[in-house]
Amino acid sequence: MSTPGAPAAATLASAATADADAGAGATPVAGAIDAARLALLRDLKLAFRKRGQLVQPLAFFALVTMLFPLAVSPELSRLREMAPGVIWVAALLASLLALEFLFRDDAYDGTLEQYALSGQSLTWLMFAKTAAHWLLTGLPLALMAPLAALSLGAPLASLTGIVGSVAVGSVALSLIGSIGAALTLGMKRSGALLSLLTLPLSLPVLIYGARATQLAISGGPLLAPLELLGALAVLGVTLAPLAAAAAVRISLE
């Protein structure tokens, strides 16, 4: 159903040609960034063909959020107290769900192999794929989070803080998750194992993210946890694609 690795190979080949065209002045990094950009665009294009699939994690997020008023209490004051935790747990679970799609199609149709064999930097390609994944799931989640927060009694003033914290935190979550997803490539029903691998590593994000959201709702200074979240995201950006690339190579052996 998915076309085999040809489009991917073409993508990377054109990046290589661009490299060659540029001649002696072209640096390997430039080629890698071009390849990464093309991979990112490809992922976005392919994802938009299956728009239904994109909505699923978001619907899941909304549903999980809704469970808590029903399971606990409709009292807004109580819900407001739980809101940071509910939003973050729901976001974490939703992004875990979405992680299964990160490599699945590409591993299935051989694109991932093409990426690994292409001679382009696999690390940059992993960064591109993870970036696409964030744009398709993390960012929408961040934009939906205020709605969830409002439904749980959060004040209007808190909404920018909530979007900000979930946006930054979900970057880190996508990056951390990419490692687990790469390690469990090709495993059938890897969902539970993927969660077991990713959740412990995501705990710092959860802790700082929930704290930032909590401060946003209560009107306190959320700069400190937000900065820590940012630090985690930066650390993730630096290290996770490398680890994911290594994991992909191992999984494809």
Added chain:
Amino acid sequence: MRQFLDMGGYAAFVWPAYLVTLTVVVLNIVWARRALERSRAAARRRLDARGEQP
């Protein structure tokens, strides 16, 4: 002796703690030796299977 077993009233906590730890210690020894035996048996089987081929 009774004082020893009673552990100053904390017997219900101290002795189970020691029991759990001792169990884990013993179980690890058993598992390790069993794992080695299983590996050796598997290696023997692999060798026999290969030995039968001309």
Added chain:
Amino acid sequence: MTWTWFHRLASPPYVYALAARLTPWFAWPAALLIVAGLWGGLVLAPPDYQQGDGFRIIYVHAPSAWMSLMVYTTMAVAAAVGLIWRIKVAHAVAASCAPIGASFTFAALVTGALWGEPMWGTYWEWDPRLTSELILLFLYLGYMGLRAGIEDTQRADRASALLAVVGVVNVPIIHYSVTWWNSLHQAPSVMRLDKPAIAPAMLLPLLSMLLGFTLYFVALLLVRLRGEVLARERSASWIREAVSA
């Protein structure tokens, strides 16, 4: 010169034989130290003025907690060595560590809970140390789960090695964030699992237990290592002699 022993340690037949020879040298001293520690801790040491005889749980709790951390570190180092230098024996060491570490993490959690209830009125508390220990258990389970999920031994070795390295990098981050989180909520640090004010009569048995458990771990590792090394060997030449003995 120095590299000869390193190369030898990477040789499966050498390691297989060496492990067999070394095991008693660790096992018997371990047994001695543990028995001495038990005697010292249960009988000789006086009761604590605050916790009475209940403090004696430390003689099994501290070694278990120590094991859980030491084994994880060993596992991560061995995994890194195996990953970087592609040494099968190193992967065999890492594989041997996991079940040992996981079981003692469990023991640490249980003995910690049993210590907490009489001393501080609760079996469980979300304080940094216990929470971090629980997370460590999940790290072990994830490692073992990943290994179990990959059939090809070499691939399983390398994948789980990468996971172990990523995990060990995360442990300080996780611990820091959990400590930060706990300090925020001003949870009165009810469970202080620090060692009580230490008189030598109390300290010496503890040290004996810690050392004894360390040697015990090495002995266990050596036994498991032999099996793991065997499982990774295909060539028949040295195995034939080794397993027919």
